Amino acid sequence: MKESKVMVIGLDGATFDLIDPFIQAGELPNLERLISEGSRAPLRSTTPSATFPAWTSFATGVNPGKHGIFDFTKMKPRSYRIEFLNSSHRKYPAFWEVLSKLGKRVCVVALPGTYPPEEVNGIMISGFDSPVATGIDASFVYPKELFRELNSKFGRFPFADFQELVIEQGWHDLAFERLLSGLKRKKDIALHIFKKEKWDLFLILFGEADTVSHHFWCAFDEASPRFVPELASKHREAIRKIYRELDSTIGELVDEAGEEYHVLLASDHGFGGAGDKIFYINRWLEKEGFLAFRKTGGAFSRNIDSLKRTGMRFVPPKAQEWLLRSPLKHLAANLEAKSRFGMIDWEKTKAFSEELNYAPSIRINSEGERPQGVVKESKYVDLAREIVQRLNELEDPFTAKKIVKRVHLREELYSGPFVPEAPDLILELELDNGYSYSCLKTSPSENPSPLRKMERWEYIGAKGRSMNGSHRPEGIFILKGEGVKSGSRLEEAEIIDITPTLYYLFNIEIFKDMDGSVLISAFEEEYRDRNRVKHAETTGGFGFKVRERPYSGKEAREVEERLRALGYLE
The missing domain is CATH 3.40.720.10 (Alkaline Phosphatase, subunit A)
Known part of the structure; x- marks a missing residue:
């Protein structure tokens, strides 16, 4: 050849x-x-x-x-x-x-x-x-x-x-x-x-x-x-x-x-295109009895978001490097985790979502897998099936049509040694008249409904809101x-x-x-x-070695800022 x-x-x-x-x-x-x-x-x-x-x-x-x-x-x-x-x-x-x-x-x-x-x-x-x-x-x-x-x-x-x-x-x-x-x-x-x-x-x-x-x-x-x-x-x-x-x-x-x-x-x-409807997965989980928020969760989450976005911006670069050395080098990742989960009452929560707009999914709060896990291994399958069934029954109140196209168990989508690192349930959402639903972070003190329509001022998509174009x-x-064949179309x-x-x-x-x-x-x-x-x-894997080199604290913070600016973190 x-x-x-x-x-x-x-x-x-x-x-x-x-x-x-x-x-x-x-x-x-x-x-x-x-x-x-x-x-x-x-x-x-x-x-x-x-x-x-x-x-x-x-x-x-x-x-x-x-x-x-x-x-x-x-x-x-x-x-x-x-x-x-x-x-x-x-x-x-x-x-x-x-x-x-x-x-x-x-x-x-x-x-x-x-x-x-x-x-x-x-x-x-x-x-x-x-x-x-x-x-x-x-x-x-x-x-x-x-x-x-x-x-x-x-x-x-x-x-x-x-x-x-x-x-x-x-x-x-x-x-x-x-x-x-x-x-x-x-x-x-x-x-x-x-x-x-x-x-x-x-x-x-x-x-x-x-x-x-x-x-x-x-x-x-x-x-x-x-x-x-x-x-x-x-x-x-x-x-x-x-x-x-x-x-x-x-x-x-x-x-x-x-x-x-x-x-x-x-x-x-x-x-x-992204549509004008927002689906709050954690709010839906709360309504269905699978998740509980802390009473002070809303204020806590907003304070963390404020700290993440502005807390380091007025600190000189040299001081930032010092602050982000061990034991503070994981500050950026820890703040992101607090932003996603800081409002959740873990002892009363069976399932939760990271509420990522580009990757809607749900994790089971399992005993042994999470420090405050409440779902026993014997109850895992039944709980997953119950969540899947209710998601499949979920309707858009504005159209009476299904919101969720399909819910995948992680074992259905993936194979290999790292499947346990994936979310337990991966959601594929329907298109709403050709446009995607947006999945944004629930604020416990706001948005009482799991689904709402955007206000007009939200259409362009400011930070904390979905961008107006979305992945397919x-x-x-x-x-x-x-x-190579000329003019060929593979199915x-x-x-x-x-x-x-x-x-x-x-x-x-x-x-x-x-x-x-x-x-x-x-x-x-x-x-x-x-x-x-x-x-x-x-x-x-034959003949190849994996050598993990995690981001330093400073690198993690800079990566987080770039991902947030690009809309991957809300």
Whole structure:
């Protein structure tokens, strides 16, 4: 088999629901060319379709139960505390590790879940989960010597984050300018690095489609119940313009790669509009008798949120570093845990939710698993079934339609040694006339109903409120190159299929415990006959060591601020 070279372009949040009509309007000529000359498929994300587990499954070919990343954070065993996760917590090798060990030259730029950067056989620049809030040191770059070169030539690396606490008048003007300038700078950096040598694998991630869709959907979609005409008058074309810029960037990268490279495009999930209804899971659990709030819970939670958002902002950086050394180094994670759970009366609670908007789920307060757990092992299954049954019966009082599409037991969704770290129940919500429900944090002293409609001032989505665009399960897959069918449409593909497909292109054996499969129907029959899929007798863990390197206290706080600014923490 001929030695392959592959260029992978990640488009966080990209969806054919936008790409196809933009192509029909003649606005995305490069994507149109790639699709006509290659194969495409809707790419099913993880459940839930959350950034960290999705990109980690993309990079490993296995489900979260095997790689151990279910979210940006995880709940610590036998506690109500949380821990911020990074690449060192991944328990299964990513394709860049395997390729590096086989002597391939690899370059990975800006992919979420790659901090701290790994010592690959090449270059790695971490994604937005890097705690380097201003990009002023080399900790997110490997090798570190590359940082000075890039910083002097291009300036601060564009993480495409927005640190404003409140979305006020003029915010969208600034955000859109930053998206455009950051995209251009990242493209220039990518082209600069790509031209350094003939990489065997080159990967670059662009997050702009995700960010613009989160914040500008209410200006783009006139049918949205959260459409804001005042914003649309100025920014109706924002999403369309970002897709056009991405298309132009893709064209430059693909032209630079030439015919020598296979080109693979993928997104971690798709996108759609968020509706005007909020579902408070913990309020619903309280109404159903599964959860109890402390009498002072509302004030306590608000005080913690205030401390998290403002408490450290006026402390000088040097003093911050001192404050966040041991034994205070876990301050950020502890504050986040207090914000999520500080209002709950554990001794009277059987089940609770972290109330993550992008990953609605429920955990059982089990004896032995939690310090104040009240649910005995013998009662666990009955309780889980009861919660599932009541969720399945839950109706939207405004429409009399179901709110919950399906409730998964974690053992149904995931397999592998890390399944016990997942929430006990994972919720898939119905769309409300095509728009998603928002799941926000319950305030015990407010919002007496589990479901309410937003006020108009909430439509844009200030901090503590849902963003006006939200994730959908179907992302994109496009592949072009030697042996790939032209103009082919695959019926289905999953994000766990990307790594096996890359291994196939590199003539590498597929680990026997890998969940994904080679997307073999994307290739011509003659190519498949010459290049058979190879399966290894070893598992993915063979020869690879897991070395966890938790965030320091300062890093954890900076990561929390970035995730909150991006809307992943409410």
